[in-house]
Amino acid sequence: MKNFGFVILTLALAGCSTGLAQGQNAAADAPSIEAGRHLAEINCATCHAIGAEGESRHPMAPPFRTLSRDYPVTALEEAFAEGILVGHPDMPEFRLAPAQIDDLLSYIESVQERRGG
Template identity: 30%
Template sequence: MSASSEAADSSGLSSRGKAILQQNCGRCHAIEAAGESPLKQAPPMRDIYARFAPRELQAELREGMVSRHRAMPQIDFSDEDVDAILAYLYALATQK
C-alpha cells in the first residue's frame, strides 16, 4: 500500500470515527479538538482519550464504557467502530 493510499485509508477511518462519536456521544460530550461538552459534567472525548492507555480505552469501548452517570447509555461498539473512534481521537491528539 502506498503512503498516499494509507493516509487516505486513515483519513476515512478517522472520518468514520468522528461520525460514530457524533451520533452516539455528541449529545453530551464534546467530540472536537476544542470546545465545551453540551452536558457540563460530560468530559470531552479528547480528555477521555488522554486519560486512558490506548489498549484500556479500546477495551472500554468494546465492552461499553460504564459511567457513574446513570443516563449515559452503555454502547457495545464493534471492533471496526472502536478502530475508527480511536483513529479519530488519535488524529485529534496529534494535530496540536
C-alpha cells in the same frame, strides 16, 4: 527465448498487481478517522464535546480532546467492545464492532490536546 522474457515480464507484472491489491486491502482495513468522527457524532456528541475545541453539553462528560490527560485513549478499547457502563450517570450503553472501535479510537487520538511546544 522471447517467450521466456515474456513469461518473466508477465510474472513480474502479476507480482506488482498483487502487491498493489494487498496495499489497497490494507488501506481499506486501516482505521478511519472520518468514520470514527461519524460514530462520535452519532453516539457521543449529545453529551461530549467531540472536536478539538468547544465545551461538552453535559457537565460530567469530558471533552474528547482531554481524555488522554487521565489515561491512554487505547484503554477505552475494551470498554467499547464490552459496552461502556462507566462515565456520567445518564450515559447510554452502546457496543461497537472491532473495526468501529479502531475508527473511534483513531478519531479520539486525532483530537487530543498536544502538550509542549
